[in-house]
Amino acid sequence: MRESEGMTEAFNPFTLSGKKIIVTGASSGIGRQCAIDCSKMGATVILLARNEERMRETFSHLYGSDHQIIVADLTVFDAIPSMVETIVSRVGKIDGLVNCAGISTTLPLKLMTTTKLDEFFRTNVYSAVELSKEVSKKKNMNEGGSIVFLSSVMGVVGESGKSLYGMTKGALLSAARSLACEFAKRRIRFNCVSPGAILTPINEHLPHMIDPEKRQQLEEKHLLGLGSPEDVAYACIYLLSGASKWVTGQNLIVDGGYTVR
Amino acid sequence: MDRKNFIEKFAEALEIEEMADLQEATEFRSLEEWDSLAYLNIIAMLDEEYDIQIENAAFKQLRTLGDIIGYIENNQ
């Protein structure tokens, strides 16, 4: 009995100790929480977003040392290769990438334009694909690496006004499946995490959060109420850790029960 | 045709770091990096860089890097 107690103390299949993990969108919301919690699990974290001041705020909550801040607009695709080179030269080969950078909107079809489509696909899809392409190169990522895309329940089910946002999230789900096939030989895994509604700066101005009636309906649809950023961060930790080494091409839905009925 | 440049592009497509391992006589199917994805990468590279569309049956005849170079030269 005492022996097994000793075991439980040391047993942690979810550890990220020794891993180098890039978190995009680390200046806010889910990305910020994910970066903080990865550092608590022992990872060296590379924070990436446009706003340096808000990343410094995230940085001040990190545990451990050697973490990095990279200020970058991920829609400037041409700058991605040299940026990844800089990261690898500073911390060594990467073990994990969490693509949290993203934008959201509620927009009926009548108001959709190709300009809007372009903006959303560039930020939510192209940036994650381009960054993953560069990070996953042999010279930049260790075997057994893990890449996570932040999709959404809106990539799986529908809601009025969510077609534009949902299309970008559905694209990531499809990307993860085929990339899982392409990279299995190198034991690099691609997965998605699909959160339900979590109050963060991405949606605090959107109708479903500010309109009291809509907000209540939204809360009721989530059987366990609205989520918080750490609910999503913990799912990311699982997918980044060795505990999920046999999981690839999947979509982990973390939504308080939103999609079960 | 610039043969050295072709070998560089081949290495890049397969992410082979040791360029010294690659000669015109190299039998590419015996490279550790060669697999079905590598095949797709090479087919795409030939199309993109040399405007060569090669069919599976024709590609199967090629054994060495020099054979690929020969194919490009004969079909451009």
Ligand SMILES: NC(=O)c1ccc[n+]([C@@H]2O[C@H](COP(=O)([O-])OP(=O)(O)OC[C@H]3O[C@@H](n4cnc5c(N)ncnc54)[C@H](OP(=O)(O)O)[C@@H]3O)[C@@H](O)[C@H]2O)c1
């Ligand atoms: N919150 C939810 O309810 C929810 C639900 C499902 C899915 N998600 C997804 O989860 C991810 C994170 O959302 P969140 O709620 O944490 O949103 P958030 O608080 O608004 O954070 C978004 C992050 O993306 C970064 N970003 C946006 N455009 C960028 C660009 N061009 N280059 C670099 N960074 C950029 C922002 O940083 P800078 O402004 O500093 O660049 C910010 O750190 C998103 O992909 C979102 O779609 C969220």
